[in-house]
Amino acid sequence: MASPEEKSKQPYVPAPIPCSHPSEKPPRHVYDRIIKVIVGPEGATREFQVYRGLICHHSEYFDRMLNGSFREAQSESLRLEEVQVEMFHHFYDWMNTGAFDIDGYTKDEIRSKTSLPEVIAKLYIFADYHVVHSLKNAALDCMYLLMESEQLVPANNSPLIYSNTTGSDPLRQLLVDVAVRHWPCDINKGKLDNYDKEFLVDYVLKLKELEAAPGVLNLNRTKQVKAIRPNFCEWYHVHPNVKGTPRDVGASTDKSESEVGMS
Numbered sequence: 001m002a003s004p005e006e007k008s009k010q011p012y013v014p015a016p017i018p019c020s021h022p023s024e025k026p027p028r029h030v031y032d033r034i035i036k037v038i039v040g041p042e043g044a045t046r047e048f049q050v051y052r053g054l055i056c057h058h059s060e061y062f063d064r065m066l067n068g069s070f071r072e073a074q075s076e077s078l079r080l081e082e083v084q085v086e087m088f089h090h091f092y093d094w095m096n097t098g099a100f101d102i103d104g105y106t107k108d109e110i111r112s113k114t115s116l117p118e119v120i121a122k123l124y125i126f127a128d129y130h131v132v133h134s135l136k137n138a139a140l141d142c143m144y145l146l147m148e149s150e151q152l153v154p155a156n157n158s159p160l161i162y163s164n165t166t167g168s169d170p171l172r173q174l175l176v177d178v179a180v181r182h183w184p185c186d187i188n189k190g191k192l193d194n195y196d197k198e199f200l201v202d203y204v205l206k207l208k209e210l211e212a213a214p215g216v217l218n219l220n221r222t223k224q225v226k227a228i229r230p231n232f233c234e235w236y237h238v239h240p241n242v243k244g245t246p247r248d249v250g251a252s253t254d255k256s257e258s259e260v261g262m263s
Contacts (some may be wrong), residue, residue, distance in 0.1 A: 121157050
């Protein structure tokens with residue numbers, strides 16, 4: 001049997017998040033002609049070779065750009081000056097492998113990568129802006145798996161998340177739902193300026209909704225965070241083309257007290 005030290009150096013392979021409507025494999029016809037995508041600001045660009053049909057299949061944004069009335073529709077290349085090369089690279093890898101996750105990292109590597117929640121949040125924001133629903137779900141899964149495995153709340157990333165999302169966005173809700181389960185009652189006042197003010201309001205409102213005081217729910221925080229897993233798809237995944245799902249167009253995403261496992 002491996003020692004704790006040896007286990008920390010083994011690849012981390014979390015149990016996947018159950019999804020009631022997993023993404024289907026792209027059809028063969030989307031692997032058509034290749035276009036050039038030039039990403040990043042002048043002087044720091046990177047060029048990607050991408051199947052035109054594949055990027056349109058995954059992204060409503062690029063589908064409209066390449067198949068609509070935009071000038072890019074007649075072009076064999078795209079120029080994305082405002083997009084970070086790192087984020088498009090993650091998108092490119094995900095398009096070609098169907099995966100964006102923390103599989104393969106060791107526990108030690110995950111713990112040393114303090115920027116990993118920020119990378120996941122930025123990829124989610126990229127997917128949201130470019131309307132890549134399946135990648136949004138993959139990023140949500142990855143963020144939760146990180147929070148579940150390391151028992152962390154990436155509240156320091158709340159300014160990034162809240163300034164780039166709105167309303168009842170799934171990533172906002174996930175951050176708040178984990179925070180009420182995990183944050184201790186002795187939050188350092190000196191760190192409050194690091195957190196988005198709207199996030200703190202949402203945190204307090206969620207505690208009020210659950211009739212709980214800060215720190216009470218996280219007395220068994222490991223169990224509380226894991227309790228999210230069985231209903232993760234229902235509460236957070238985006239399935240806009242599946243009728244009757246919570247995040248189908250016009251559907252309610254509210255969760256009752258009993259649904260969040262707090263009753």
